[in-house]
Amino acid sequence: MLQVAEKRFRIITPYDAQRSLIEEGLRNNQLEWEDKCFNVDSFQGNEEDYIVISLVRSRALGFLADLRRTNVMLTRCKKGMIICTSRRFMQHAGSNSLVGNLLRYYEDHWVERGELERIEL
Template identity: 55%
Template structure:
């Protein structure tokens, strides 16, 4: 929520993307609770690829529509601890990593990215950026 609040305070266009529908729902609820704009801001990555979820709160857009709907800033929520799960699918991860125009924040565990996920696109990105990749 801290990253979303920073975007709002700076008047930045942003979207939040997560690989998991359950995380999307929790993020939306947390944004609502904090009174941070949430409508049309939080997406499960599958909605960016034209797949839909029957219980989605948001009206999901088709892949062709979302391609022109990137945001200036993307916040990725990648919450895993042991298994790489979704991150093993490079095509889906590429969708998440290529939606920003100006900047991106990846919210995850450093231990996870440097451990189980070290050979995924996210792990390789963190390794290429180096220590500067990690904020507080």
């Protein structure tokens, strides 16, 4: 969507296997893939208008237990951010992470007031 709308974006994931899979998916769908997908450490110090964050986990907190690195990941966007994860993970293993706290904040403060129509996980 961002690419079709000609928005400046980058994709960040803490997991190299996800980065490789995302790049492959972009390439296979004839989308721009070079210089689009990064692991968190390689993107540190950079920013972009829009950031897509892939946090696909199933059981353990892993990378998200490191607050400093998670903070870096969440502060790279200038205009907007999309976080891709699963509700099940965020309700269990990820619930006490910085991203879990961010999700609760938006659910409590934005969705209630109707300022955000929905949060899709």
